[in-house]
Amino acid sequence: MTNQGNTLFWFRRDLRVQDNHGLYRALTSGLPVIGCFIFDEHILSSLEDKDDARVTFLHDTIHDLQEQIDARGGTLIVEYGKPEELIPRILDEYHIQKVYFNHDDEPYALQRDQFIAEHCQRHQISLYSFKDHLIFERDEVLKKDGLPYTVFTPYANAWKNRLELAGLDQDGYPLALSAFPSEHPSYPWKKVNSSRIPSLDSMGFVASEKEFPPREVKTSLIRQYGDQRDYPSAQGTSRLGIHFRFGTISIREKARKAYHLSQTFLNELIWRDFYAMILHHFPHVVNGAFRTPYDQIEWRNDEDDFRKWCMGMTGYPLVDAGMRQLNATGFMHNRVRMVVASFLTKHLLINWQWGEAYFARKLLDYDLASNNGGWQWAAGCGTDAAPYFRIFNPDAQQKKFDPKFTYIQSWLPEWGSASYPPPMVDHAFARQRCLKVYQEGLNRSK
Template sequence: MGHTHIWWIRRDLRLHDNQALEAALQGADQVVPLFIIEPELMESAAPKRRAFLLNALDRLDHQLKTLGSRLIVRRGPAHTALPAFIDELNDAAVFAQEDFSPFARQRDQAVAKSLDLRLFPGVVRQHPETILKEDGDPYIVYTPYKQEWYGQPLPTPADCLPSPAALPPVPDGLDSQPLPQADPVPGFPSSSEAALGRLIEFTAGALLNYQSQRNRLDLDGTSRLSPYLRFGLISAREAVAHAHIASLQANTDAARSEIQTWLDELVWREFYTAILFHFPHVLERPFRAAYENIPWRNAPDDLAAWQNGQTGYPVVDACMRQLVETGWMHNRGRMIVASFLTKDLLVNWQEGEAWFMHNLIDGDPAANNGGWQWTAGTGTDAAPYFRIFNPATQGLRHDPQGDFIARWVPELAELPAPYRHEPWTLPPAEAAQYGFSLGRDYPERLVDHSYARQRTLDAYKKARG
């Protein structure tokens, strides 16, 4: 038997632009694509996220088979499953894409104690340790981080690796456990072909209006690539490269500016990955110690109303219903509902963070924590606790015709557009005309926004001393 390499698949469910796979193929007579089902990760994953992953693995196995290989599946934890697997092979080096969450880092450190683990880029374009201030400290503010990030030349698609044309066979006789069956996730076909297709379609179309339309809840103005980036059905480099080439080919400054805004979002993703890497405590408590003592309300009924889309604020309810039904929510929606939970209901952001992880297909500890701490005002931003969204105004601005409300809160679909966002302003005589009764057909508001706003300002002030 010659050299055997294991390609240990984690968040890189793709054959194209896969630096770990490319390295595993060098000098190997046999390459074993291995996925380890980690009980800790699988059991905590949102059902739709789990289904997306399992379908993507199934599709990857299919792709591997067409190239003369196959996927081997084992059960974890990795630090026991991997050494046992290597014993079966006699010896093998392990090639994997580096991941940065505290769970992933601890797992890899434990594994590397007993075997030859080699890690490669792919989750982000810039490793968290490569974007540092002059004194070597990590950036904690987005804008200077971003400036440094753009200091490195951007890739184009020509810099991305193609899929291998063929793969060496997997050694005979290796057992693979069956993948648990999962229904497809509507709206998010789980394959790297679908991911690349979506990236190409987006960069040739909606990207050119991204800056102007990205906040519109009623339009399809964003890429919906987040689940694909989450599980590496495309690499971070591919996403950047396709946007960069679109920018190089754009004819006007206006078009370049639209594209730039999308690239900036990819930088946010990397910024939060770096924040979690350098400050893992954010998963347990606020980034800023000054906000550790906010007097959060213990309000299980309010929390349940928020989770179930029954707060009486249509835009909040529409977004929360979209989350539970589809496993995805628009970024503007995420900001609105997160602001509502933390600032209007004064419920701890960690409750919202957990509910999002329980439902999102793209649920990612770094981006999710970053988004929640940003909205709660406990994160890396300097003075954000005054930022309290008015849910009605947000709805009117980002869903001007109320189409998004009509889609997700059908109880309000018959009302004229402005009333869909503020049904409590509908005069009773007019309400009767529509056969609509607030409190009967749709809940009364859980809380008055002006009152809630002041309550939060007072609570944050108290916490800051």
């Protein structure tokens, strides 16, 4: 070890060496860099399924990342435990003078990072953190009066203006989308002795059989995205969600691609920034409705109904196909997410937070901000929500988006046979009931 000490780069939701903002800064910090990743006991112990596919994904990814860092002459220290205990130990053991990481604005992460920041301050260790996970974050896109946007379209317009204002790089891309060079001429990585990556078994998990989508998408898919994205049988969306979630791809790189190929795809990436911005400015959404009067709704919360929805046994084929796809693969098409979420909250009058929690357990691409935003949108209580009296008719949605029942047949083999259940609730009846209960809830809040 040098007398000057070392720099630590802490990987969290940015699991790549290419175009990683914080890592790039660490590698230009003037000190040799050691990487670390912690399988966080607080998070892993809260997962219900021992074969949770996201843990397998994480484990595979960390193996790859370690190999890539090894090949550059460095070390990725990988531990299982509590960050508030492990990080101070690593700082001490490896004589760390500077700590670098990328922002993570989920409530738990903010608390964790605050603890580490205070520890660093007490021990005169410099701490630097960077934006990496979003194109624009926190206060970067605000209204003229300095307040956050709460409606998507004006936010998206301001977001695009800001992108243009950033100026162009030499390839003609807005500077906000520029990559951080990963192949630094002399990588100042440092090799140290460290223990092996903890096995899945030692952390209480088993490997999942689920398949993970590739990191790359065809240019033709992005180009045709606007025409194809609403049809669940079409394979017309990127399935990049899990990679955005764990940072195994760079948001800047994908947004650069979208910038010239598809404004519709770019718009979806803006939704991602939008919901992260909402979580930052309105943290109450984690525990309740964005529009607080909607917290007064008296949900039916029938557990038997909820079980049928979870299992894909509602008798509404588009809803059931979606839930079966989710349970089998960890993925559900966006159009179908909207339909199943609307069905749970409006047809069954089950609290959107039950659905949010079920998705959080099952989705490979689970992301607190986007999941919460999507559920609140569907329940009608969110930022940019359709008015609550607009209630999706699941059969009309099927006619429009799966007219030949292609998607439905691929997930519901028994559909059309005697073993498929009849609709668990009549649409017209459910619609009236929903309107009444929502209206009563809103009246109560006045």
